[in-house]
Amino acid sequence: MGGKVVFKEYDPDQLTFLPYKLEELVPSAHPVRIVKQVVDAVDVKPINRKYKGGGASSFHPRLMLKLVVYGYLTNTYSSRKLEEQAAQNVHFMWLLGMKKPDHNTINRFRSEKLSGILKQIFSQIVLLLQQEGIVSLKEAxxxxxxxxxSASNRYTFVWGKSIKKSREKMKAQLDELWGYAQSIAAEELKDTAPLGYSEINPEKVKETIAKINAALEDKEDVDKKVKQKLNYAKKHWPENLTRYNEQEKLLAGRNSMSKTDPDAxxxxxxxxxxxxxxxxxxxxxxxxxxxxxxxxxxxxxxxxxxxxxxxxxxxxxxxxxxxxxxxxxxxxxxxxxxxxxxxxxxxxxxxxxxxxxxEQKEGTKAFSNDSLYYNEQENYLVCPMGQRMQHIGDGHRATSSGFVQLTSRYRAQNCKGCPMRGVCHDGQGNRIVEINHSLRLHKQAAxxxxxxxxxxxxxxxxxxxxxxxxxxxxxxxxxxxxxxxxISKTEVEIGLLSIAHNLRKWKA
Known part of the structure; x- marks a missing residue:
C-alpha cells in the first residue's frame, strides 16, 4: 500500500490580511502590459474630437481604446463579450482600472468614435516600431x-446585370403595349412617340402608361390580357424602376451587392x-x-x-x-x-x-505575341518565319478603373502556304496581332x-x-x-485587428 494522501489546504472563505493588488496578479511580461504601454504613448486627440461637450461624462477615449485593442489581441471581438471581460477578467480589470463600460458604449465607441480616424492611431504605432528599429518604412x-x-445575409443579393435585364424586359413589354395601342388607337397617339431606352425612368414610364390607358379607354374589344398587363405595369413598373435606380446608386459600378450590407x-x-x-x-x-x-x-x-x-x-x-x-x-x-x-x-x-x-518553367512560347521581334525604329514586328508584320493602326482600350491603354495592330504580309501556319495561326487570312507596347516593356523589365x-x-x-x-x-x-x-465600420475592425497583430508580434 502507498503512503497517506495529503491535499493542499483549501478554504475559499479564508480572509486575507491585506486585499490583493491587481498589479500583483498581472505578470511583468504579459501582453496586456504592452497594450497599456503603447496606447499610453499614442496621441488620442483625433478620437477626442469626435466627442461633443455637455451631457453625462464619458469614459476616456484612451481607456476605451485599450479595451478594444486588448479585446482584439485576445480574440474577443463581440461587444457583449468585451463587457463580460471588463467585469470578470483580471487583466481587463487591471487595464481599465476597474471601469466597466457596457456593450452599447463599447459598440458606439468602435462604430462611431473610431470611424475614419483609427488609421491615424495605427500609423503612430507603426512609427513606434520604426523607432525601435523593428521595421523600416523606406525598405521593401x-x-x-x-x-x-461580410456580416450580411448571404442570400439577399442584388446583381447589376439582373437590373439591366429587367429594364430591357420592361422596355420590350412597353414597346409591345405601345404597338398594340397604335394598332387600334393610332389617332389618339399620333402626336406622341414610344420611349427610348434612356427614357425608361419612373416618371416617363408612368406618363406613357397613362397615355396608352387614355387612348384605349373608349375602345371596344380591347384584349383582356393587355388590360391586365397595363394594370400591372401601372401598379408596379414605376415603383420597380425607382428601386432599380436606388440600387444602382449603391452599386456604384459594381456587379453585385448585398441587400443587408450594400457596401459588400x-x-x-x-x-x-x-x-x-x-x-x-x-x-x-x-x-x-x-x-x-x-x-x-x-x-x-x-x-x-x-x-x-x-x-x-x-x-x-x-x-x-x-x-x-x-x-x-x-x-x-x-x-x-x-x-x-x-x-x-x-x-x-x-x-x-x-x-x-x-515562362520560368517552360520558356516563352515560340509563336506567342511576346516572342515576336519588334523593330522600334521602323515600327514593325517579325513573324516566326522571318516576314515583316506591318503596322496597320492603333487603338485605345479603357480598363474597369478608367485607365486607358494604347494598343498597336500588326498584320503579316502573306501567310498562305506557310509551313508553320497550323501552329502559328489557324484563322482565315493573314495573321493579325495586337500589342500593348507599354505593357510589353514593363513585363520585360519586371x-x-x-x-x-x-x-x-x-x-x-x-x-x-x-x-x-x-x-x-x-x-x-x-x-x-x-x-x-x-465599409466604414469594417475598416475599424481591420484597423483594430492590425494593431492587435502588431502588438502581439512586438511582444513575442
Missing part, C-alpha cells in the same frame, strides 16, 4: 490580399484546402507587411487585386510621407497601370505578370528584375512574410467574418 514591403466575409460585394471565397468555394458578400483586404508586421491596410469593394494597388500605395504615402523602396507582389497585381504608377513614383516593382511562372539575385530573394521572402499574416489572422485568431456592416 510585401503586398497581398484576402477576402473576408459578392466574391468567390476559398472555403477549404481544395479551394472549393462559393460566392459570398465580402470585402477585399489588402495589407503591406515587413518582417510580418502590418505597415498598411486597406479595404476594397472589388474582388480583383490589381485595381487596389494604386489607392493602397497612395494611402501608404499619405500615412507616413514616405515611399517604400520596392513593392513585392504576386501576379494578381501585374498590370500596365500598376507598373506605370510605381515607375512614376520611383518604387521598384518586383511584381510578377500573369505568365511569369509558366522579368529582368525578378530574376536578379535581389529579385529571387524577394520572391522567396514574400511567401514567408505576408501570407503567414493572413493565416495568423484567419486561422489562429479565428477572424473569418466581420461583426459589423458597412
Amino acid at each position: 514591403v510585401f503586398t497581398d490580399g484576402t477576402k473576408i466575409e 460585394t459578392f466574391m468567390r471565397m476559398k472555403e477549404d484546402h481544395m479551394l472549393n468555394g462559393q460566392l459570398k458578400p465580402a470585402y477585399n483586404l489588402q495589407i503591406s507587411t515587413q518582417e510580418q508586421f502590418i505597415l498598411n491596410y486597406s479595404l476594397h469593394q472589388t474582388s480583383t487585386d490589381y485595381g487596389t494597388l494604386p489607392s493602397h500605395i497612395a494611402e501608404y504615402e499619405a500615412l507616413y510621407n514616405e515611399k517604400p523602396k520596392a513593392v513585392v507582389a504576386d501576379a494578381g497585381y501585374g498590370s500596365d497601370e500598376n507598373y506605370g504608377i510605381l515607375q512614376q513614383k520611383g518604387i521598384e516593382a518586383y511584381i510578377k505578370y500573369n505568365t511569369f511562372d509558366k 522579368k529582368e528584375r525578378l530574376n536578379t539575385e535581389q529579385g529571387i530573394k524577394y520572391r522567396k521572402r514574400r511567401a514567408a512574410d505576408v501570407e503567414p499574416v493572413f493565416a495568423n489572422l484567419k486561422h489562429n485568431h479565428g477572424f473569418r467574418r466581420f461583426l459589423l456592416k458597412g
Whole structure:
C-alpha cells in the first residue's frame, strides 16, 4: 500500500490580511502590459474630437481604446463579450482600472468614435516600431490580399446585370403595349412617340402608361390580357424602376451587392484546402507587411487585386510621407497601370505578370505575341518565319478603373502556304496581332528584375512574410467574418485587428 494522501489546504472563505493588488496578479511580461504601454504613448486627440461637450461624462477615449485593442489581441471581438471581460477578467480589470463600460458604449465607441480616424492611431504605432528599429518604412514591403466575409445575409443579393435585364424586359413589354395601342388607337397617339431606352425612368414610364390607358379607354374589344398587363405595369413598373435606380446608386459600378450590407460585394471565397468555394458578400483586404508586421491596410469593394494597388500605395504615402523602396507582389497585381504608377513614383516593382511562372518553367512560347521581334525604329514586328508584320493602326482600350491603354495592330504580309501556319495561326487570312507596347516593356523589365539575385530573394521572402499574416489572422485568431456592416465600420475592425497583430508580434 502507498503512503497517506495529503491535499493542499483549501478554504475559499479564508480572509486575507491585506486585499490583493491587481498589479500583483498581472505578470511583468504579459501582453496586456504592452497594450497599456503603447496606447499610453499614442496621441488620442483625433478620437477626442469626435466627442461633443455637455451631457453625462464619458469614459476616456484612451481607456476605451485599450479595451478594444486588448479585446482584439485576445480574440474577443463581440461587444457583449468585451463587457463580460471588463467585469470578470483580471487583466481587463487591471487595464481599465476597474471601469466597466457596457456593450452599447463599447459598440458606439468602435462604430462611431473610431470611424475614419483609427488609421491615424495605427500609423503612430507603426512609427513606434520604426523607432525601435523593428521595421523600416523606406525598405521593401510585401503586398497581398484576402477576402473576408461580410456580416450580411448571404442570400439577399442584388446583381447589376439582373437590373439591366429587367429594364430591357420592361422596355420590350412597353414597346409591345405601345404597338398594340397604335394598332387600334393610332389617332389618339399620333402626336406622341414610344420611349427610348434612356427614357425608361419612373416618371416617363408612368406618363406613357397613362397615355396608352387614355387612348384605349373608349375602345371596344380591347384584349383582356393587355388590360391586365397595363394594370400591372401601372401598379408596379414605376415603383420597380425607382428601386432599380436606388440600387444602382449603391452599386456604384459594381456587379453585385448585398441587400443587408450594400457596401459588400459578392466574391468567390476559398472555403477549404481544395479551394472549393462559393460566392459570398465580402470585402477585399489588402495589407503591406515587413518582417510580418502590418505597415498598411486597406479595404476594397472589388474582388480583383490589381485595381487596389494604386489607392493602397497612395494611402501608404499619405500615412507616413514616405515611399517604400520596392513593392513585392504576386501576379494578381501585374498590370500596365500598376507598373506605370510605381515607375512614376520611383518604387521598384518586383511584381510578377500573369505568365511569369509558366515562362520560368517552360520558356516563352515560340509563336506567342511576346516572342515576336519588334523593330522600334521602323515600327514593325517579325513573324516566326522571318516576314515583316506591318503596322496597320492603333487603338485605345479603357480598363474597369478608367485607365486607358494604347494598343498597336500588326498584320503579316502573306501567310498562305506557310509551313508553320497550323501552329502559328489557324484563322482565315493573314495573321493579325495586337500589342500593348507599354505593357510589353514593363513585363520585360519586371522579368529582368525578378530574376536578379535581389529579385529571387524577394520572391522567396514574400511567401514567408505576408501570407503567414493572413493565416495568423484567419486561422489562429479565428477572424473569418466581420461583426459589423458597412465599409466604414469594417475598416475599424481591420484597423483594430492590425494593431492587435502588431502588438502581439512586438511582444513575442
